[in-house]
Amino acid sequence: MIKLPSNDFPVTLAFPPQGHWTQPHLALPCLKAWLQASGYGDVQQMDLSVEAFDHFLTAESLTRAAAKVQQRLPLARFDGDRLPLGQMRAWRAAAESAASARSIIGRVESAKAILRGQDHPLDSDRGFWDPDRYVPAVRTLYHGLRLVSAAHYPSELTPHNFTMSYSNDSSEDVLAATLDEEQNPFIEFYREQVMPRLLERKPRLLGLSVLYGSQLIPALTLARMVKAALPDCHITMGGGFLAYIGDKVMSAPGMAECFDSMVFHEGERPLLMLCEALRLGEPLHDVGSLAWWDRADPEHPVSVKNMAAHPIKLDDAPAPDLDGLPMDKYFSPQVVIPYDVNRGCYYGECTFCTLPTVIGPGYRTRSSETIARHVVELRDRYESTHFNFITDCMPPGMIKELPEQLIEAEAGITWWADARIEPKAYDADGARRLYEAGCRKLLFGFESATKRILKMMMKGQSLKSVVEVARNCTDANISVTFYAMVGFPTETREEARATLKFIEEHADIIREVSLQTFHIDEVAKTYKQPEQFGIRVLDAPGDLALYHDYEADVGMTQEEAAEMFEEMMASFRRNLAIFSGDNIFYFMQKSHYFLHLAAGETPQGFSGRCADRTSARAEREADPELTVSEGLVTVPLGFSHSDAVRTLGDPLARAARPDFLTGRYVRDADRVAEETLPPLDPKQRFLLYDPENGEFVELRDGGVRVLAALREHGTLGALVAAQVRAGASPAAIDRLEQFAAELHRLGVLRAAASTSPSTPVLASARG
């Protein structure tokens, strides 16, 4: 390493939107630590993703968004004869905004405070731990982002993704998106919140991390703005997503206007070499793993790709440095620190998997001693005992050694990690030891319950060992999540249903399932040797295309696999406690369930409470004390909201929107869908938004009349009594009560506190 006092070379590393919001991402802290250990003393890092979420989810931004929605998508504009598919999404956004905007604006700050555990000075009263406060708070934030999205219609920003009407697989689209201020919410965000800071700092190098496809457009948007404002700043990019499409980006026309270079795979050594070259004014040819534009002729930049750099010796790398990240802005009451125990995968055989290639070839690990030392260091420095060990999977040796080291170092931490089924390592003793060393949740690659499929996948695991490992972990109070896959080439419906059945039959040892549909990217074995899997890979249009469609003679088609995904998810929603009802937010907010486990809850205890919560809701009855929720908003509509939601959920309609994982949409799909899915006929409907519950319900005229009468009488009991006095039949009263009970289940009607069946607060031991 080059030890030089390089404070005169300011570096800024930024993680652009959108990435998941409960905890920091690891790439930039690793890079910052490496640069600093090599003598670069002025390295700033910014998590612009969580900053953007924080910024958009303020009363002020949401007020602006609501005004914009009224201007861009006024509800009255849709009062036509019929609502065609092409207008349905916009209408839905307009209707929901009209019903919810004011309530969301009023509640957004307290919702954020609840998720961050800042809502009450006493830990035990913090709403994060109480599902009846936590779930509405999460919903409020999701709906807040709906409002932001509606203001930039048809773009969609959620805690999990960012998509626009521009497709990620075409450079022309991607570049156009970076300039579209109406639809791209980040242009204004950068201009107001980020550029002033960068202009003041004037970094010599700006490094952008592009882990996910959802970051591509936002990263290029920022890069373009910085390039214009700070032409002397070298802009480079790196990260997992670029391991897949980097070469294509570097050959796409127009990209050279946005940035200067790109680092492939592991970033530490190349970034340091790049800083050195820039600082010393040397040419970039020797910077390992770098692709860059040779601008000798400024009019015609030429794309150059250098040789790969040697990977670093991971065990010599410093602990990640999280300094400068906005720790209080993550949506989590305690920061969960990410830490990479290894890079690559020691197994590396699974035929569908491209994970190990993301950070470069080869498998490297930190020693258990180093991990324990770093963990203690990070624990003390960031005052958090919660860790997410970032790994493609833990090797058996480490599963044995790490607990000893963590216990010996008195780390006193809790952690979760991805894992591979290793029956010897996760025997009963091993699992107990892991728990003692703080392990609370493990996510295993299970994939399928069909031997034939497992063999094709080369998973190297038996169903017997899968059950054994999951049982041992469960017995040790470690929560087990399974990754499962639907639609692997030649898989039949029956085989997918066998996977579903297997998981549900073992719901006592499998608490969560992360289900994915099989897809083919250009790095995968299934792409390179399709005949081995009985498929034909189709050409993908788009110069940045990464994912390919395929055809198979045997097994489910891609469409059938997508349908099977729905069938399986719907079944999990019924049969896994954490997936049931609104408990699913615990699954969706990655580290939140983990934090309950870390606070002393057991997987069984948590699941039990989730199940109780769902059934308590389903059992709600027509309590005479029921009243209309305060603040309930009712908006009259010219069409049925639920018809619109159903139509938009049709696979034909969805094909016209960028797919969640791949960011692709079928080009002609909107035309085909428009021809096939009939427009909505006008209907008089009312959309209700209950701010305390954070959900929408649709009623008809009769229902709204009953609500008005109920509000007038105060309670359901009083209304029933009045109707009986007025001569209503028992059947009529029964109808009224059924209606009231249903609204109570949905949260629109509320029982006075004393009579409401209280749902238990999760996590008895809060920490």
Next chain:
Amino acid sequence: MNQNKDQRDDVENEEASEESGDTSLAAGGEALDLEGLDLTVETVEERISPSETNVFDK
């Protein structure tokens, strides 16, 4: 491509119409025609059903 542009242009520049608040169809002290009223309730299943794209990560 900006496939939604056409209809977006259609809906621009119109008067805002926020019609929130109660519709007062209340039947104060009188009897409601409970048997004749349409009391259908439609819910949006948590808005996190799998058919809602853009909502899950792994």
